Amino acid sequence: MSGENAGPRSEPAEEGAGVPLHHRVPDLGALELLLAVARLGSLGRAARAQGITQPAASSRIRSMERQLGVALVERSPRGSRLTEAGALVTDWARRVVEAAEAFDVGTQALRGRRDSRLRVVASMTIAEYLLPGWLIALRTQRPGTAVSLSAGNTRAVADRLLAGEADLGFVEGLDVPAGLDGAVIGHDRLVVVAAPSHPWTRRRTELTAAELAATPLILRERGSGTRQVLDAALAGAGGLAAPLLELASTTAVKSAVVSEAAPSVLSELAVREELTARRLVEVPVRGLHLGRELRAVWRVGQRPVGPARDLLGLTRGAP
Amino acid sequence: MSGENAGPRSEPAEEGAGVPLHHRVPDLGALELLLAVARLGSLGRAARAQGITQPAASSRIRSMERQLGVALVERSPRGSRLTEAGALVTDWARRVVEAAEAFDVGTQALRGRRDSRLRVVASMTIAEYLLPGWLIALRTQRPGTAVSLSAGNTRAVADRLLAGEADLGFVEGLDVPAGLDGAVIGHDRLVVVAAPSHPWTRRRTELTAAELAATPLILRERGSGTRQVLDAALAGAGGLAAPLLELASTTAVKSAVVSEAAPSVLSELAVREELTARRLVEVPVRGLHLGRELRAVWRVGQRPVGPARDLLGLTRGAP
DNA sequence: TGAGGGCATAAGCTGGGGTTATGAGTGGCG
C-alpha cells in the first residue's frame, strides 16, 4: 500500500486514508499542463500555452511524476511523448479538467451580472446536470456571450420569466406553466434504484408497479418535481406508500440509498454515474414508464431571439 | 463578461480567455472543504474533517467566495448552511471532486506495486471509463485491497493473464481469447456521431448501413477494437470506405469530428458526455446494431477468488 | 559546424495557505 510501510499494515493505512484527496491528486494547473503536453508534444510548447516558462513546466511535470509514482512523459531531445501509463493518466486528468470547466462556466453564470445578454432560469436538476455542458458549447460557438443563471423550482422559473427578469427558462415536468410557451428539448426518466446488495437487484421476475407503490422508499420531500411525477404514475397502482425517509437533497437521498438498505426513485440524470460505477443498480419495473419532458420555456409571444435562440438551438434533442 | 471592462469588449476578453482555468477555479482542497461544510453544517467541523484549523477553513471559504463572486455559505452563530447558489456550486464541485477521486484511485492502481493482492489488466476503454468507478466501489466495500492495473489491447491482456502476471482481465470485443475463460459483465455499443452542424443530424429518414459504409469517416487506426467491430458489422453492407482520417487516440478522433465536419463511430462510453452536452450528436442507423460485450476474463480453470472475485462481483451487470 | 529546439539544473523571490492567539456573538441550561 501506501509506501514506506510494506509489511503487514500497521496503522489505519488503507491507501492513505485520512489524508485529504488533494494531497494525493495533482493541482488542476498540473493536470492542465499535462493535457497541454499531450496535445502539443513538448514541455516547452505546453509551458508557453499555459503562460509559464519551460523550467516551471519541467519541474511541475517531474514533481507530478514523483507524487504519482508513475512516469508520465518520455522526454527526448526532440520533444516529449506520453508514456503508455501517461496516456491513461491524461485521460483521467481530462475528466477532472472537464468537470472543472463545467464548474467554471456554471459559477461564472451564477455570478449573474445585471448586464448579461442572456438571463437563464432553470430547474435545479437541469442547472446541475445539463446547463454547464450547454454553456460550454455556447461559449465555443458564440464566444463572449455573457450569461447569467439562477435556479429554482418550476414556479420560480415561471415567476421570473413573467416578471421579465429572465429571457429563457428550463423546466422538467409534465406540463407548461400558465403564461409560458415552451418546446420539448429532451427527455428524462425516473428510475428505481437500489444498493447493489438490495434483494430487488437479484429478482428473477420484474417488479410490478403495485409492489413499488407498496414499498416505503427514500424520497425527496413532497413538492419536488420528482415526487410529483412519481405520485401521478403510481396513483393507479394503489398510491405511494408512506416514505421511509424524506430528504431535502438528491445527494442525501443517494447516500441514504447506499447505506440504509432501501430503494429510491431518482432522475436518470442524477444517478447515471452511480449506475455505471455500480454504486447503485437500476431495478426495472414492469410496465411503468416514468418519463418526463425537459422543456425550454419563455413568455407567451416572446419567442427567443439572439443569444437565447442560440442556446435553445444548442439544447434541442438533448439526452 | 470578465469584470472591469463592461463596454464593448476591447481585448481578446471573452470571459477571461487566456487565463488558464485553474486561476478561475478554486483548488481541489477548497472544493473538498466546501463539500465538507455542506455535509457537516459548520466551518469548524469541516475544518477538522479536512485536518486543518477553523481559521484556515474560514479564510479559504471566504477567498473562494471572493474569487467566484458568489456568496456560498450563510454563517450564523450556530453553524453554516449553504446559500441557494452555494448548493448549486457545491453540486458542481462534487463532480470535480468525484473526477479527482477516480483519478486518484486509477493512478494509485497504475503505480502497480508488486505486492498487490489484485493485479488487473484491462483494455484501454474499460480502464479509462469503467475501472476507476469499480475501484472506488471496491475500496468502500473492501478497504485496503491493494490493486495494480495495467492496460493494453486484447492481445496484451491475454498474454499477461496467461503469463500469470495478472489475476483478472477485462476486454471488450466479440470473443474470448484462446486460453481464457470469461463472463459477460456488460454491454457497450458503438454509435455513429457527428458534429451538431453536420447534415446527418438533420435527416428525416434514417441513415442506412450502406450509406454509412460508403462514407469516409474519421476513425481510430486499423487494429483497434472499435475498428474491428465496425468492419465486421459493415462487411455485409459493401465494406467500409477508406477513412477520411485515421487517428491514434479516441480523443483525437472526437475533436476531429467536431472541427472537420466528418462523422465517426465511437464507443458509447467514450462519447456519453459529448452527447449530453450536444457537442456531438448521435446518428441512428437503420437496422444496424453495433453492440459488443464487455467481458471479465481469466485463465482457463482459474476462477477468480479473493479480491478478484470481489471485483468481479462488483462489475456484473455494468452499463 | 554552427544554429536551434528540446530538456535539466541552480539560485532566488513571492504569496497563498497554513498556524496560534484572541475576541465577539448566540443559544442552552443549571
Add this chain to the structure above:
DNA sequence: CGCCACTCATAACCCCAGCTTATGCCCTCA
C-alpha cells in the same frame, strides 16, 4: 441570571510550492 459551549472573524507570523531568470547539455538538421 450568568456561565458554558458553540459558532465565526481577525491579526500576526511562518513556510514552502511554484514561479522566475540564467545557464548548460544534448541532439538534429541545414
